Amino acid sequence: MAGAAHRAPTCWQRPRDREWGPVSAVRLRGFGWRHAGRKRWAVRELDLRIEHGERVLLLGASGAGKSTLLAALAGLLPDDSGEREGSVEINGRDPRAARDRVGSLFQDPETQLVMARCGDDVAFGLENRGLPAEHIWPRVDEALRRVGFRYGRDRSTAALSGGEQQRLALAGVLALRPGLLLLDEPTANLDPAGAALVRDTVAAALDADTTLVLVEHRVAEALPLVDRVVVLAPGGGVQADGTPEAVFAAHGAALAAEGVWVPGHPVPPRQATAAPGEVLLAAERLALPPRLATVSLTVRAGEALAVHGPNGTGKSTLALLLGGLLAPGVGRVTATAALADGDARIPPHRWRAPALAGRIGSVFQDPEHQFVTSTVADELALGPRRGGWTEPEVRTTVEALLDRLRLTALAGANPYTLSGGEARRLSVATALATAPRLLVCDEPTFGQDRRTWWELVELFAELRDHGHALVAVTHDTEFIAALADRQVRLEHPATLP
Ligand SMILES: Nc1ncnc2c1ncn2[C@@H]1O[C@H](COP(=O)(O)OP(=O)(O)OP(=O)(O)O)[C@@H](O)[C@H]1O
Numbered sequence: 335m336a337g338a339a340h341r342a343p344t345c346w347q348r349p350r351d352r353e354w355g356p357v358s359a360v361r362l363r364g365f366g367w368r369h370a371g372r373k374r375w376a377v378r379e380l381d382l383r384i385e386h387g388e389r390v391l392l393l394g395a396s397g398a399g400k401s402t403l404l405a406a407l408a409g410l411l412p413d414d415s416g417e418r419e420g421s422v423e424i425n426g427r428d429p430r431a432a433r434d435r436v437g438s439l440f441q442d443p444e445t446q447l448v449m450a451r452c453g454d455d456v457a458f459g460l461e462n463r464g465l466p467a468e469h470i471w472p473r474v475d476e477a478l479r480r481v482g483f484r485y486g487r488d489r490s491t492a493a494l495s496g497g498e499q500q501r502l503a504l505a506g507v508l509a510l511r512p513g514l515l516l517l518d519e520p521t522a523n524l525d526p527a528g529a530a531l532v533r534d535t536v537a538a539a540l541d542a543d544t545t546l547v548l549v550e551h552r553v554a555e556a557l558p559l560v561d562r563v564v565v566l567a568p569g570g571g572v573q574a575d576g577t578p579e580a581v582f583a584a585h586g587a588a589l590a591a592e593g594v595w596v597p598g599h600p601v602p603p604r605q606a607t608a609a610p611g612e613v614l615l616a617a618e619r620l621a622l623p624p625r626l627a628t629v630s631l632t633v634r635a636g637e638a639l640a641v642h643g644p645n646g647t648g649k650s651t652l653a654l655l656l657g658g659l660l661a662p663g664v665g666r667v668t669a670t671a672a673l674a675d676g677d678a679r680i681p682p683h684r685w686r687a688p689a690l691a692g693r694i695g696s697v698f699q700d701p702e703h704q705f706v707t708s709t710v711a712d713e714l715a716l717g718p719r720r721g722g723w724t725e726p727e728v729r730t731t732v733e734a735l736l737d738r739l740r741l742t743a744l745a746g747a748n749p750y751t752l753s754g755g756e757a758r759r760l761s762v763a764t765a766l767a768t769a770p771r772l773l774v775c776d777e778p779t780f781g782q783d784r785r786t787w788w789e790l791v792e793l794f795a796e797l798r799d800h801g802h803a804l805v806a807v808t809h810d811t812e813f814i815a816a817l818a819d820r821q822v823r824l825e826h827p828a829t830l831p
């Protein structure tokens with residue numbers, strides 16, 4: 335199935351430029367991995383062969399082991415971090431021996447950025463691999479341009495939005511021109527136009543000598559990049575393997591039911607059943623970075639408001655301001671008595687932490703910024719305990735949320751070891767634990783399988799029906815179509831009226 339052989343190499347990805355050589359074959363024999371401290375194997379009994387030049391879409395429900403498998407191929411599962419069964423080989427050797435030929439984009443791009451300046455970050459891998467200096471900077475500039483990065487080489491890596499981080503990390507990987515390209519949800523944080531650009535860029539970077547393994551929940555968008563689909567079964571092994579057409583024809587309905595986004599299985603809308611109620615929160619002339627365009631809006635009880643727009647237009651900053659987690663530099667945020675009890679004269683960012691958590695729940699763009707305890711159950715109990723709830727009340731709430739968001743089996747797990755989808759579910763559950771009237775979520779559905787996505791839509795819709803309000807910053811157009819009653823779009827100031 336070496337389906338890529340007929341494709342013409344592109345100008346920026348010539349085979350002769352591939353200094354570190356191609357990958358002739360990837361071979362897994364009875365491979366299994368159990369992360370340290372876990373009873374369940376993340377992947378098990380995997381027999382898989384990926385040929386030179388193949389382009390594979392790796393699918394599976396949240397927690398099925400997709401990221402773990404990519405880590406195994408990248409040689410990033412140290413022996414002391416878990417238990418191994420069977421073998422993984424690249425070009426007949428341990429993946430650690432093939433690292434120079436492999437380029438990996440991780441699920442959380444922030445963990446991948448190592449240098450203080452953006453240009454240096456892209457150059458880092460090339461320098462590490464000993465590419466002569468005169469070849470490095472043209473390649474860095476080309477890669478930054480190809481991913482639509484808006485800033486120059488000197489921009490600080492600490493001053494990037496989520497989507498900008500993802501573009502930068504991808505530029506660093508593509509600049510390597512690796513023989514084996516491993517991409518874990520490369521467009522999850524991107525606005526729709528940016529996601530299309532990045533898919534085109536990846537397509538243009540693939541030549542006959544590039545082998546691709548792509549993890550992407552949104553299957554329809556990924557299909558033009560791949561010629562083979564491999565579905566990991568939740569209990570271990572491979573559930574389906576073949577061309578996209580063959581896999582979806584034979585297994586489409588079953589995969590959709592298990593949580594895989596399958597083309598041709600649309601989700602029904604979940605619109606509000608009643609008109610919105612009283613105003614809970616008003617934002618007046620808030621100035622958002624980078625160019626300090628101002629935004630005013632109100633949030634009412636019983637409504638779901640979607641905030642969307644291109645990467646880097648200040649959406650996450652707006653979420654922090656509405657959530658009372660950032661003091662406005664310009665403009666103000668006011669809560670009405672319906673939200674603030676006796677504190678309506680005090681702006682939310684000045685409320686005491688337990689009062690804030692009881693009124694406004696926040697879900698951050700990167701869930702890992704949110705976790706402060708060492709178990710999933712403690713993380714959920716934290717807000718209610720700080721709010722002075724009794725232990726039986728705390729226990730009942732924690733158990734109900736674990737059950738509702740399918741986290742019961744992970745109650746004792748460290749939040750930092752969760753899969754991307756599990757961590758996202760925990761961050762939503764944590765924000766809900768104190769039953770706040772207003773929920774402000776930054777990308778609540780990012781990286782979710784279809785089942786969890788639908789469960790989140792249902793959960794938010796139920797809250798709305800009970801008079802809670804939701805503000806969701808999102809690039810997810812299906813989520814907006816299914817749930818949002820109202821939309822606010824932020825633009826780059828150059829295009830503002
Ligand atoms: N470092 C770790 N330590 C312990 N357990 C881990 C670690 N990383 C992942 N796991 C567990 O291994 C299982 C597989 O996780 P993995 O991230 O590979 O899943 P995934 O298919 O990529 O999921 P998602 O679609 O949610 O990102 C999950 O149950 C997760 O909790």
Ligand SMILES: Nc1ncnc2c1ncn2[C@@H]1O[C@H](COP(=O)(O)OP(=O)(O)OP(=O)(O)O)[C@@H](O)[C@H]1O
Pocket residue numbers: 492493494495496497498523525623624643644645646647648649650651652699
């Ligand atoms: N810590 C920071 N210091 C300085 N500038 C920052 C910082 N974080 C973000 N920025 C800049 O502020 C602007 C707005 O960032 P923000 O994260 O609010 O955008 P966003 O619309 O949420 O983007 P995305 O869709 O990519 O998540 C961006 O131009 C970004 O480069």
